[in-house]
Amino acid sequence: MAKVHLKKLEKTYPNGFKAVHGIELDIKHGEFMVFVGPSGCAKSTILRMVAGLEEISGGEVWIGERIVNNIAPKNRGIAMVFQNYALYPHMTAYENMAFGLKLKRTPKKEIDKRVRKAAEKLEITSLLERKPKEMSGGQRQRVAVGRAIVRKPEVFLFDEPLSNLDAKLRVSMRLKITQLHKQLKEEGQAATMIYVTHDQVEAMTMGDRICVLNYGKIMQVDTPINLYSKPANKFVAGFIGSPAMNIKEATLEEENGDVMIKISRDFSLRLPDDKTEKVRKYIGEKVWFGIRPENISIKNIGVSGEVSVVEQMGNEQYVHISISGEEYTARSSSEKALLAQHGEKYNFVFDMKKCHIFDFESEENISL
Ligand SMILES: Nc1ncnc2c1ncn2[C@@H]1O[C@H](COP(=O)(O)OP(=O)(O)OP(=O)(O)O)[C@@H](O)[C@H]1O
Ligand SMILES: [Mg+2]
Structure with missing residues (x-):
């Protein structure tokens, strides 16, 4: 059993830069946890501390029932897969996969x-006698994953393993890794996986839970669906979801008993009743107002806006609009959106039941 606990984890690099600020995180045995966040938010630093490749400045890393702060990487029961594969160029795929076991x-x-079993799982049996330079990027990455599997680690650590692959290969490798996690569970060898990515789609589709990081701090840890529909703060709201x-x-104002979100002098939106109770004490104050593109639609009624750009995705359209001087993005597959022309005016309806309101200072979501 290998749960991973990070307790008050801190990292200060030798140059004095503090990269990790007191991370508290419990990853369950067999869980697939994704770390996601902008470049430089310390995803790799945290992963490397779990692996033992980076010194821990403060706090504890637990793997299973042990504190591993002072345990050598090779004795932590982990295997790590990197972005650049790190295969030995002079060895065949078979030898690369076997090497760690030979040493032991x-x-x-x-x-x-x-x-052979790992190769079968990853569908690379026919490549076992090839050297890395005779393989494609995706095939090399599978060998790198295979090399991790054969060690039967209790914890797999992945640091952006797919970012060197083209879009199509990334999708198929993403599925392979998700399947591998499921298979191991079914075989009674459930492995805990920590997977670093800055690709949102990977994060959303692979993770049992996602840990969103920013500047070395946890912004929210939750299931993909909760992160999307109940972002805890403005950062998560803006980071998860595309567009x-x-x-x-905006300012919250009371008008004839209604609570209004006033975005500009001539543009206000009425808050639905279930939300007004939660934000009543913010009336008269500045807030952040958030609404997802799919919750703005082109209708025959609603506020007037001018289309600046239409991005055609094939199955749907991203319609960029200007409403009283502010830019918004709407996302729709309706016929109206399909036919929207730049420079034309249309009416837009905001589905206010789906909006979010954030405290202006703390940026916490106050509308949940
Ligand atoms: N050896 C080092 N000395 C000083 N600062 C470092 C060192 N390594 C990393 N940092 C800094 O620590 C922060 C976290 O870096 P880290 O590599 O963990 O980020 P990341 O989230 O993995 O980013 P990316 O998505 O670009 O890989 C960054 O601000 C980085 O500049
Ligand atoms: Mg990194």
């Missing part, structure tokens, strides 16, 4: 069994 003096027969949530500065 695993019997030849056992090595052969494990390598991004529309977020505007």
